[in-house]
Amino acid sequence: MTATDWTTQAQGVGQYAQVNGINLYYETQGSGQPLIxxxxGLGSGEMFGPVxxxxxxxRQVIAVDLQGHGRTxxxxxxxxxxxxxxxxxALIDHLGLDKPDLVGYSLGGGVALRAAVRYPAKVGRLVAASAHIRSDAIYPEMRAQQGQVSGAAAEFMKDTPMYQLYQRVAPRPEDFPRLLDKIGELMANGFDLTEEVRSLRVPxxxxxxxxxxxxxxxxxEVFNLLxxxxxxxxxxxxGRPKGGHALAILPGLTHYNIFSSPLFAAATLAFVDEQQG
Known part of the structure; x- marks a missing residue:
C-alpha cells in the first residue's frame, strides 16, 4: 500500500457542519442523488480519491470525516x-437531504450500518464494505493486533499513510496518539449486531x-441474515432477498485496498442505481 492509496491532491475544499457538539467536516463533489x-479507521474521505x-x-458524493479523523x-x-x-x-437533517444512500468502508461501514438500523426513514440504500458484524468474526491474529493499538504506537507509525495523511490535514496533528488510544478502546469492545442486521429495513x-x-x-452469513x-x-x-439486499465478494482484493478499487466503485454504483421494485 502506498500513500497515494490514501490521499489526493485536494486541498480541503469542504465545509463544516455543527452537529451533536462536533464540527463535522465534509466535501461535496458531483451532482445527482446524494450519496454519503x-x-x-485512521483515514479520512481522501482515502477514496481513486474512486x-x-x-x-x-452521484452527488458527500465524503465525511468522522469524529477525530481527517479534518474533523x-x-x-x-x-x-x-x-x-x-x-x-444529524448531518442528513442539517443538509436537508432526502434519503441519501450511505456507503461506508470498514469503520465507516459499521457507522453506515448502524445509521441504517437506527434511522431507516432517513436512508435510501446502504453499502457496507469490509464491515464485520461480530467482533469475533475477524481472524484471531487480527483481533490480537487490534488489542495492541494505543497511543504508544504513534512513534512506530510515522512512515504509514495513515500518519502522514493525519499530519497533513488534521486541525491538531499532535492528536494522533489520542486517536490511536480511542481507536484501541473502540476495537477492544466486543459487539454483535446479528439481531440488528436481521431487522434491517434498508436495501x-x-x-x-x-x-x-x-x-x-x-x-x-450476514447475507443469510438478510x-x-x-x-x-x-x-x-x-427468489432474491425480500428486502432488496445483495452480496458482492470482490476478487483479488484485501481489507487494505478494496476502498480504492474500481470494482468497489462499480459494485456500489450498480447497487445504488438499481431501481427499487
Whole structure:
C-alpha cells in the first residue's frame, strides 16, 4: 500500500457542519442523488480519491470525516460507532437531504450500518464494505493486533499513510496518539449486531474482498441474515432477498485496498442505481 492509496491532491475544499457538539467536516463533489461516503479507521474521505471520480460522475458524493479523523477535530466523547451513526443522521437533517444512500468502508461501514438500523426513514440504500458484524468474526491474529493499538504506537507509525495523511490535514496533528488510544478502546469492545442486521429495513449491499479481515463465509452469513443465499433466485429474481439486499465478494482484493478499487466503485454504483421494485 502506498500513500497515494490514501490521499489526493485536494486541498480541503469542504465545509463544516455543527452537529451533536462536533464540527463535522465534509466535501461535496458531483451532482445527482446524494450519496454519503464514510471512510475507514485512521483515514479520512481522501482515502477514496481513486474512486471518487467514478462515484461523482453519477452521484452527488458527500465524503465525511468522522469524529477525530481527517479534518474533523476530536471532542470530549469516546469514539463510539453508534454515536458516529447519530452524527451522520444529524448531518442528513442539517443538509436537508432526502434519503441519501450511505456507503461506508470498514469503520465507516459499521457507522453506515448502524445509521441504517437506527434511522431507516432517513436512508435510501446502504453499502457496507469490509464491515464485520461480530467482533469475533475477524481472524484471531487480527483481533490480537487490534488489542495492541494505543497511543504508544504513534512513534512506530510515522512512515504509514495513515500518519502522514493525519499530519497533513488534521486541525491538531499532535492528536494522533489520542486517536490511536480511542481507536484501541473502540476495537477492544466486543459487539454483535446479528439481531440488528436481521431487522434491517434498508436495501443493503454487503461488500468484502476475497481476502478481507474476516473470511468470506462471514459476509455470506450476514447475507443469510438478510434473507439472502437461502434458495435459488428464480428466473425473474423472485427468489432474491425480500428486502432488496445483495452480496458482492470482490476478487483479488484485501481489507487494505478494496476502498480504492474500481470494482468497489462499480459494485456500489450498480447497487445504488438499481431501481427499487
Amino acid at each position: 461516503l464514510l471512510h475507514g 471518487l471520480p467514478a462515484l461523482a460522475a453519477r 477535530a476530536d471532542i470530549d466523547r469516546p469514539l463510539d460507532v453508534w454515536a458516529m451513526a447519530d452524527d451522520i443522521a 443493503t449491499l454487503i461488500v468484502a474482498g476475497d481476502a478481507d479481515m474476516a473470511p468470506p463465509s462471514h459476509y455470506v 434473507d439472502g443465499g437461502l434458495r435459488d433466485g428464480g428466473w425473474m429474481g423472485e
